[in-house]
Amino acid sequence: MTVTDDTTAPAQRRAPRIRTDAARNRVRILAAARETLVELGPEVPLDEIARRAGVGNATVYRHFPDRGALLHDVLLFVITRTAEFAEGAAAQQADPFGALRGFAHAAVDERAAAVCGLFTAVEQDGAPEDVYAEIGRLRLALEELMERARRAGALRPDVTQHDLMVAISQLTRPLPGLECRDTDAHRHLDMFLDGLRPHPAPPATPTPIGP
Known part of the structure; x- marks a missing residue:
């Protein structure tokens, strides 16, 4: 009878779990950092990020x-996930403006305001080519969403990507010095989005004739 040496089997079985745990911790740190950076800015202590992520400093x-x-x-x-939302929105929603609305709400949940203020900090170490590549991907996907809505007559032709992304950033960033934690960003976003729809011009008021 052949005896199989199985002494390495437990370690081999544990390895995938260890890798999975490490990947999970990395995502938790990134998500916690995203939230903390929106609230406190890029100088937030890394200890605070570790605390919110539920991991030790050494793990960070x-x-x-x-x-x-x-x-x-x-x-x-943040940019990669936001680009993925833009790419997937059309497939998830047949209505062109509904697809744009779905993207905008997903971007709010992603706390896209975390992008604001990070470019300067990141660019100090040189141009981040991978970041710019993802920005290009986001712009392309978002422009396709917006152009689809324009062709359907559901989006004002003067609305730009910049208009939309600035509004999303402002809605997901706390106002300095004010306690706005109970603000419903999604409700305010819907109000903003409704303003992006084309509206018929009001009927002209007849000009009086005569003295």
Whole structure:
């Protein structure tokens, strides 16, 4: 009878779980950093990010050796996920304006305002080509969404990507010095989006004739 040496089997079975746990911790750190950066800015202590992520400081530094690496990866994380939302919106919603609305709400949930203020910090270490590549991907997908809505007569022709993304950033960033945690960003976003629809011009008021 052949005896099989199975002494390495437990370690081999544990390895995928360890890798999975490490990947999960990395996403938790990025998500916590995204929320904290929106609230407190790019100078937030890494200890606070670790606390919100529910991990130790050593785990943060294991994934991100310094603040610059963390800021870069948060920026890439947010932009990549936002680009994915834009690419998937049309497939999930047949109505062109509904697809644009769905993207906008997903971007609010993604806290796209985390992007604001990070570019300057990241660019100090050189042009992040991977970040710019994802920005190009987002712009292309978003322009396709907006052009589809324009062709359907559901979006004002003068509305730009900049208009939309600035509004999303403002709605997801707390106002300085004010306690706005109970603000319903999604309700305010819907109000803003309704203003992007074309509206018929009001009937002209007849000009009086004579003295």
